[in-house]
Amino acid sequence: MPTTPRSPEGRPAAAPVMPIRTPAETALVEAFALARERLPGDPDVRARAFAPLEKGLPHRRIEEWKYTDLHALLREVKPLAAPPDAAAVKAIRKGGLPLGKAEAIRLVLVNGSFVPALSDLDALPAGVEVVPLGRALAEGQPWLARLGEAGAPADNAAVALAAAFAGDGVMIRLAAGAEVERPILLAHVQQGDGHAAYARSLVIAEARASATLVESHSGPGAHQTGSLLEILAGQGASLRHVKLQGEAAGTVHLATLAVRLDAAAAIDSLVVERGAALARQQMFVTFAGEGARAALKGVTLAGGIRHLDTTAVIDHAVPGCISTEQFKAVIDGRARAVFQGRINVAPRAQKTDARMVMRALMLSEGSEADLKPELWINADDVQCAHGATASAIDEEQIFYLAARGIPRPEAETMLVEAFVAEVLDAAPEAVRAAARALAATWLKERD
Amino acid sequence: MLAIQNLHVRIPDREILKGLDLDVRAGEVHAIMGPNGSGKSTLASVLAGKPGYEVTAGGATFEGEDLLALPADERARRGIFLAFQYPLEIPGVANMTFLKAAMNARRRGQGEKDLTTPEFMKQVRTSADSLGITQEMLRRALNVGFSGGEKKRNEILQMALLEPRLAILDETDSGLDIDALKVVADGVNRLRAPGRAFLVITHYQRLLNYIVPDAVHVLSGGRIVRSGGPELALELEERGYADYAEVA
Numbered sequence: 001m002p003t004t005p006r007s008p009e010g011r012p013a014a015a016p017v018m019p020i021r022t023p024a025e026t027a028l029v030e031a032f033a034l035a036r037e038r039l040p041g042d043p044d045v046r047a048r049a050f051a052p053l054e055k056g057l058p059h060r061r062i063e064e065w066k067y068t069d070l071h072a073l074l075r076e077v078k079p080l081a082a083p084p085d086a087a088a089v090k091a092i093r094k095g096g097l098p099l100g101k102a103e104a105i106r107l108v109l110v111n112g113s114f115v116p117a118l119s120d121l122d123a124l125p126a127g128v129e130v131v132p133l134g135r136a137l138a139e140g141q142p143w144l145a146r147l148g149e150a151g152a153p154a155d156n157a158a159v160a161l162a163a164a165f166a167g168d169g170v171m172i173r174l175a176a177g178a179e180v181e182r183p184i185l186l187a188h189v190q191q192g193d194g195h196a197a198y199a200r201s202l203v204i205a206e207a208r209a210s211a212t213l214v215e216s217h218s219g220p221g222a223h224q225t226g227s228l229l230e231i232l233a234g235q236g237a238s239l240r241h242v243k244l245q246g247e248a249a250g251t252v253h254l255a256t257l258a259v260r261l262d263a264a265a266a267i268d269s270l271v272v273e274r275g276a277a278l279a280r281q282q283m284f285v286t287f288a289g290e291g292a293r294a295a296l297k298g299v300t301l302a303g304g305i306r307h308l309d310t311t312a313v314i315d316h317a318v319p320g321c322i323s324t325e326q327f328k329a330v331i332d333g334r335a336r337a338v339f340q341g342r343i344n345v346a347p348r349a350q351k352t353d354a355r356m357v358m359r360a361l362m363l364s365e366g367s368e369a370d371l372k373p374e375l376w377i378n379a380d381d382v383q384c385a386h387g388a389t390a391s392a393i394d395e396e397q398i399f400y401l402a403a404r405g406i407p408r409p410e411a412e413t414m415l416v417e418a419f420v421a422e423v424l425d426a427a428p429e430a431v432r433a434a435a436r437a438l439a440a441t442w443l444k445e446r447d
Numbered sequence: 448m449l450a451i452q453n454l455h456v457r458i459p460d461r462e463i464l465k466g467l468d469l470d471v472r473a474g475e476v477h478a479i480m481g482p483n484g485s486g487k488s489t490l491a492s493v494l495a496g497k498p499g500y501e502v503t504a505g506g507a508t509f510e511g512e513d514l515l516a517l518p519a520d521e522r523a524r525r526g527i528f529l530a531f532q533y534p535l536e537i538p539g540v541a542n543m544t545f546l547k548a549a550m551n552a553r554r555r556g557q558g559e560k561d562l563t564t565p566e567f568m569k570q571v572r573t574s575a576d577s578l579g580i581t582q583e584m585l586r587r588a589l590n591v592g593f594s595g596g597e598k599k600r601n602e603i604l605q606m607a608l609l610e611p612r613l614a615i616l617d618e619t620d621s622g623l624d625i626d627a628l629k630v631v632a633d634g635v636n637r638l639r640a641p642g643r644a645f646l647v648i649t650h651y652q653r654l655l656n657y658i659v660p661d662a663v664h665v666l667s668g669g670r671i672v673r674s675g676g677p678e679l680a681l682e683l684e685e686r687g688y689a690d691y692a693e694v695a
Contacts, residue, residue, distance in 0.1 A: 395498070400535040403495050404545070404605060405523035405552035414548065418539025418588075 025056045027077035031196070032164055035080050039167040041137035049163035052155045067338040067370040068280055068309040070157060074252065078224045080165065081111035081195035088191035089117055097187050098216045098244055098434045104185040107170050111190060112197030112225075114168045118187075127178025127209070133169035133200055143171050147202055150230035151286035151315070152258035158282055159256050162228035166200035169227075174209035176234070183212040183242075183430050188227060190219030190248070198226040205237040205265075212240040212428050217275070222250025230258045233265035235289060240268045242431045246438055247275035249304065256282040261321075263289025270427050272435050273308050274301040274442045280309040280338075287314075287321040287349075298327040299420045299435075301442040302335035302367075309338035316349040316382075325356040328423050330416050331367035332446055342374040345382055352382040360390040361419050363412070363446075413443045448473045448644050449494075449514075449613055453505035456486075456493050456669075463489045465669035466505065471613070476645040478655055478680060481666035482688040487648045488532060490666070491617040494646075495529035496522050509613065523549075524556025526612030530602040530619050537589040542601070545589045546571060546608060553609050574607040578634050596627035603634035614638070615646045620654040632657030652684035667691040 021029075032050050036043050058064070059071035088110060097106060101120060107130060108118035114132040121130060136144055152159045170186060188199055203213060217225060225247060233239055239259075247253045253276040259267050271281050285294045294314065302308045314323045329337035339358045360369035373386040393415055401411035420439055427435040449471040456464040463486045471477050481487050493500050494507065496519030507514045509527065517525070537545070550570075551561045562570070575585060578600045590598050599619055606614055616635070620628055635645065635658050647658055655663070655677065663679040664671045665688075672691055673679065 397535055397537050399497055399519060400531065400537070401545075401548075402519035403497075403523055403529050403531075404549035404609065405520055405556060406548050407520050407552065410548065410552070411520075414540050414544070415537070418537065421539045 078196040083113040084110040127175035129173040150258035158254040165198040169199040169201040176206040180211035196224040207234040208236040210238040215243040253279040261292035266293040271298040283312040300329040303332040332363040334366040336368040356386040455504035478660040528611035532618040534598040595622040
C-alpha cells in the first residue's frame with residue numbers, strides 16, 4: 001500500500017509531504033497518551049497499533065484517502081466516552097435497538113462498552129460462544145492472538161484508531177458446523193452529547209458454521225465512532241453480514257470490516273449507510289483458500305452536507321474464487337458519496353471471477369459522486385469486470401409518473417426506492433424491514 | 448371541454464405547431480390524422496404538459512381554465528390522460544404500486560379519500576380481466592419485459608382506472624397487430640361516456656374502424672387544414688396525405 005503518490009515509473013513523484021500537525025492530530029496523540037494507561041490490555045500492543053497515527057492523519061495526497069482527507073476533515077478530537085450510566089441503559093432498553101429479542105441474539109455496546117444487561121448472553125444457541133473484548137483483554141484469552149489475522153491493514157488510519165482506542169467489543173466463536181438461525185446483532189449505541197467511542201470485534205467461524213451478523217450504529221449526539229470487525233471464516237463457513245449505519249447527523253464514523261475466507265467459505269455483505277456527517281466504511285476481503293466466494297453490496301443514502309465513503313479492497317490471493325460487488329449511492333443536497341473499489345488478483349490466482357458495479361443517482365446540482373474502480377490483475381486466466389455510472393434522475397420517467405397525476409416529490413421517492421430496492425431486497429429476511437426503514441426515513445426527511 | 452386557439456409551439460430549433468385551432472366537447476371523440484412530422488405527437492405532449500416545448504402564441508383551455516399554466520401532474524389529477532405512444536419502462540417500480548399511486552393521486556385531486564387495498568384490488572382485477580392483463584403482468588415492474596401490445600393494453604388499463612375527463616391517445620395503434628388493436632379499441636369504446644372526451648391521434652385510418660370518431664381533423668404543417676366526419680378518414684386512407692403536403 002503506497003503512502004506517497006508515485007509516478008508511472010514507480011519512483012516517488014515528489015518528496016513525501018509532511019504537513020504540520022493540525023490541532024486535531026495533536027489532540028489525538030494527547031488523547032492516546034491518556035487512554036493507553038486507562039484501557040485494558042497490553043499498553044505496548046496499543047502503542048504499536050497507534051504508531052501509524054503518530055505521523056498524523058492521512059491526507060488527500062495519499063491515494064486511498066484522496067477523496068476523504070481526514071487530515072483536513074477531522075477538526076477536533078472528542079474525549080473518550082465513559083461507560084454508560086443506568087439511565088442510558090434504561091433508555092436503550094425501552095427501545096433503542098433495531099431488532100427485538102425475538103428477532104435476534106443481541107449483543108449491545110453502549111458508548112463503546114459492552115453492556116451485559118442489554119445483551120442476550122443467557123440465550124445463546126448451541127455452538128455460539130461470546131466473550132466481551134474488554135474482559136478478554138483484562139484477563140487474557142487465547143482468541144486475542146487471532147486479532148489482526150483477518151487482513152485489516154495495521155497502517156490504515158481507521159484500523160489504527162479502532163485498534164488503539166477500542167476498550168471493548170465482542171469476540172464470537174461459532175463452533176464447527178453450527179447453523180445459527182437467528183441473526184446475531186452487534187448494536188453500537190451512543191448516548192450523550194459528544195464523545196469518542198471505538199469498538200473492536202472478532203468472529204471466528206469454524207468449518208461449515210453459518211450465521212448472520214448484523215451491525216447497527218445509532219444514537220443521538222455528535223460523536224466520533226469507530227469500529228473494527230474482523231471475521232475469520234473457516235473452511236466452508238457461510239456468513240451473512242448486514243450493517244445499518246444510522247449515526248446521528250453530527251457524528252464522524254470510521255469503520256472497517258475485514259474478512260478472511262478459507263477454502264469454500266462465503267460471505268454475503270450488505271452495508272446501508274445513511275447517517276453521520278462524515279463516514280467511511282472500509283472492507284478488506286482476503287481469499288485465503290480456493291473456491292471461496294464474497295458478495296459485497298451497499299446502499300449509500302447521502303443528504304445534506306454528508307460525506308459518505310465506501311472503500312473496498314478484495315484480495316484474490318488464491319485461485320478459483322468469486323467476488324461480486326454492487327454498490328449504489330443516492331446523493332442529494334450538497335452531499336458527497338465516495339466509492340473506491342480495488343480488486344487485486346495475485347499472479348497465482350487463476351480462474352478468478354471478480355465483478356464490481358457502482359452506480360450513483362444524483363438528485364441535486366450540488367451533489368458529488370467520486371467513483372474509483374481499480375483492478376490490479378496479475379494473472380491471465382481470469383474474468384474481471386467493472387462498471388461505474390453516475391446519472392441524474394430520469395426526467396422521462398418523472399414525466400410518465402406526472403402524466404398519471406403523481407407529484408414530483410412522490411415520483412422521485414418512487415424512483416429512488418426502485419433504484420435501491422434491488423440491493424436492499426437482498427437483505428436477509430429478518431433484517432429487510434430494518435434496512436428498508438433506514439431508506440424510507442431518509443426519503444421522508446428529504447421532502 | 449378542450450378549446451385550443453391559434454396554438455404556436457416550438458422546440459429549440461424549429462416551430463412545430465403554427466396556429467392550431469380545435470374544439471372538443473364532452474362526450475365527443477375527435478381523431479387527429481396527418482403525415483409524419485405534421486405535429487401530432489407534439490400536440491399530445493403539449494396538452495399533457497411535457498417539458499421542452501415553448502408555447503410562443505395562442506393557448507388552450509380545459510373546462511374553462513388555462514391548461515398550459517398547469518404542471519403536468521396537476522393536469523392529470525384534473526382528468527387529462529395521455530396514452531403514450533411509447534410507454535416507459537420503470538424497473539423496480541411494481542405495476543401495482545404505480546397504479547395505486549396514480550389512482551390515489553387522481554382521487555386526492557378530486558378531494559376523495561385514498562382507496563383501501565381491497566377496493567383497489569377489486570377495481571384493478573375487474574379492469575385488468577377485461578383487457579386480458581394477467582396477475583403476473585400486474586406483479587411485474589412497470590412495463591418491464593412487456594411486449595408492445597402488453598404496454599398499450601397497460602396504458603388502457605391505466606385509463607380505465609383513472610377515469611379521465613379527456614383522454615389523448617397518441618398513436619396507440621402503432622405496433623399493434625389486429626387482435627391487439629381490437630382489444631385496445633374495445634377498451635376505449637367501453638369508456639366512451641357523455642362526460643368524457645377523446646382525442647385519438649393516429650397515422651392510419653385502421654384504428655378508426657373500431658373507434659368511430661365524431662370528427663376527423665387533418666393536421667399538416669402544424670395546423671388543422673381540414674375537418675370533417677368519419678368519412679374523411681376513409682378518404683385519407685384511399686388517397687393518402689399527398690394532397691396535404693406542407694407548403695414550403
